[in-house]
Amino acid sequence: xxxxxxxxxxSAVVVLLSGCLKEESPVLPHVQGDIIEGQxxxxxxxxxxxxxxxxxxxxxxTNQKTDWDLSFxxxxxxxxxxxxxxxxxxxxxxxxxxxxxxxxxxxxxxxWDLQTGLLDSSxxxxxxxxxxxxxxxxxxxxxxxPLGFKKIMLEFNEDETFSLRSANxxxxxxxxxxxxxxxxxNFKSYSFNANSVIDIEPNKNEWDLLFTQYTHVFQNxxxxxxxxxxxxxxxxxxxxxxxxxxxxEITYEIAGAYDFSSDINTIGYDWKSYDFDLSQFTIVxxxxxxxxxxxxxxxxxxxxxxxxxxGQKGAPKFELQDL
Numbered sequence: 045x046x047x048x049x050x051x052x053x054x055s056a057v058v059v060l061l062s063g064c065l066k067e068e069s070p071v072l073p074h075v076q077g078d079i080i081e082g083q084x085x086x087x088x089x090x091x092x093x094x095x096x097x098x099x100x101x102x103x104x105x106t107n108q109k110t111d112w113d114l115s116f117x118x119x120x121x122x123x124x125x126x127x128x129x130x131x132x133x134x135x136x137x138x139x140x141x142x143x144x145x146x147x148x149x150x151x152x153x154x155x156w157d158l159q160t161g162l163l164d165s166s167x168x169x170x171x172x173x174x175x176x177x178x179x180x181x182x183x184x185x186x187x188x189x190p191l192g193f194k195k196i197m198l199e200f201n202e203d204e205t206f207s208l209r210s211a212n213x214x215x216x217x218x219x220x221x222x223x224x225x226x227x228x229x230n231f232k233s234y235s236f237n238a239n240s241v242i243d244i245e246p247n248k249n250e251w252d253l254l255f256t257q258y259t260h261v262f263q264n265x266x267x268x269x270x271x272x273x274x275x276x277x278x279x280x281x282x283x284x285x286x287x288x289x290x291x292x293e294i295t296y297e298i299a300g301a302y303d304f305s306s307d308i309n310t311i312g313y314d315w316k317s318y319d320f321d322l323s324q325f326t327i328v329x330x331x332x333x334x335x336x337x338x339x340x341x342x343x344x345x346x347x348x349x350x351x352x353x354x355g356q357k358g359a360p361k362f363e364l365q366d367l
Contacts, residue, residue: 074296074297076295076366076367077365078365079363079364080364082362083349083360084103084255084359084360085358086255086256087186088356089358090256090257090272091108091110091185093244093254094106094254094256095245095251098252098253098335098366107244109128109130109131110131110185110186110191111242112128112233112234112235112244113133113182113234113235114126114180114208114236115231115232115233115234115244115245116223116231116234117230117231118225118226118229118230119230120204122225123200124166126157126163126168127157127183128182129159129257130259130270131182131183131184132183133181134154134156134167135154135155135156135178135179135180136181137153137155137168137169137176138176138179139176139177140174140176141177143197143211148213152179152181159261159312160308160309161276161309172200175197177195177196177197178195178196178197179195180195180196180236182236192212193212194210194211195213196208205223205225206223207221207222208220208223208234210236210239221239221240221241223241228247228249229245229247230277230278230279248277248279249338251277252276252277252337253275253281253311254274254275254276256273256274257271258270258271258273258275259271260312260313271312271313272313273313273315276308277308278308280337281336281337281338282305282310282335283335284304285311285331286332287330287332291344294334299336299344311333311345314328315327315331315347316328316347325350331346331347332345333345341367342366345365346363347361348361
């Protein structure tokens with residue numbers, strides 16, 4: 045009788061415990077997205093800049109590359125001022141001279157922003173508390189026409205605003221403007237033509253890639269050259285280049301093992317080359333990119349064409365997959 049009671053007791057305990065234990069949930073396998081195609085139109089003269097979002101495989105915004113000249117860092121504490129690299133713009137530090145006396149470019153030693161995007165290697169450099177005058181070569185439009193020169197002075201104020209004084213070399217259009225930061229974007233853009241801030245860059249959380257021309261500075265000897273390619277969103281977007289593993293074999297499981305770079309030109313321009321025999325651009329074989337975006341998503345991307353359906357250049361076409 046006691047044995048029967050013990051059996052009943054232990055049976056009841058097992059039932060109660062099994063009712064309290066949480067049911068095991070199977071670990072679902074990671075599911076990758078489908079391979080999809082995207083294409084961006086920059087124009088045959090590469091006159092457009094196109095901001096692109098990988099998650100939606102869509103264009104966020106487009107602007108003419110001649111719409112702006114300078115950009116001002118919006119990060120808290122940030123003071124850097126960059127040139128419009130898509131125009132091959134350059135800057136020369138003339139030192140502490142009288143602003144009105146600067147009327148030519150004879151003493152200019154030109155510098156360019158480096159293609160890596162490193163802020164400490166900018167053409168203007170650290171202007172704070174120097175009271176220097178800088179010459180700006182505004183570069184060229186998409187037709188190769190020079191845009192002329194400006195002279196400027198810069199101040200970074202205690203309230204984290206920028207003061208910009210600019211004028212033509214003959215002293216005309218001498219203007220001073222205050223530029224406020226916008227924490228939702230990386231850089232605030234400014235146009236000499238309008239003498240005002242202009243909306244160019246989208247919210248830094250809404251784009252990943254910028255399709256554009258930009259200046260690549262080759263060394264030994266120093267040679268600035270306009271190239272057409274892709275730059276990263278410097279806000280937490282990083283990239284790795286892959287040449288050994290085929291595109292189809294790059295998976296989520298290996299994506300995290302890559303040595304990612306924050307250089308904004310990691311994708312760059314050399315995924316294509318110019319074939320002089322065919323007189324056209326061709327895509328480099330076996331070259332893929334793994335991209336980690338600011339919202340911690342992994343994508344793989346490879347280029348498949350530089351021409352649109354009408355045979356016009358300046359239309360990068362690519363395959364893309366959410367890993």
